[in-house]
Amino acid sequence: MSSLSVFVEQKGQAVVASVSGSADLGSNDLLQKEIDKVIALHPKVVVLDLAKLTFINSLGIGGFLRLQKSVKAAGGAVRVAGATPYVTGVFAASKLTNAFPMFPTVDAAASA
Numbered sequence: 001m002s003s004l005s006v007f008v009e010q011k012g013q014a015v016v017a018s019v020s021g022s023a024d025l026g027s028n029d030l031l032q033k034e035i036d037k038v039i040a041l042h043p044k045v046v047v048l049d050l051a052k053l054t055f056i057n058s059l060g061i062g063g064f065l066r067l068q069k070s071v072k073a074a075g076g077a078v079r080v081a082g083a084t085p086y087v088t089g090v091f092a093a094s095k096l097t098n099a100f101p102m103f104p105t106v107d108a109a110a111s112a
Contacts, residue, residue: 003027006034014110015043016081020052023060035063044076047109048100051082056090068099077101079109 004027007018017038023031038046046067068078080102083091091097103109 014045016047018049022055028059039070046078081106081109
């Protein structure tokens, strides 16, 4: 059983994907399927709500990069909201803080 959950909803002009739990090898298939669903919506703005993400490995980061590349190619943007210090550290260590603008809340990211 996966320790990851992803909830996707529309919030104004943004698609918000709330990711909770651990994005690890055991949950990678679920995460990639949910990313595919978000990409299929052709959103102009995606907000990754990572406030409840407790762990992410390179496969999860790769999925987020795939999402960002797809959305950006269509003229959109992917933003991160509510990242914990752990998640912020992973993004910084991976040199991804410029690729994913970070905001303190979903509302701030959605309206930026």
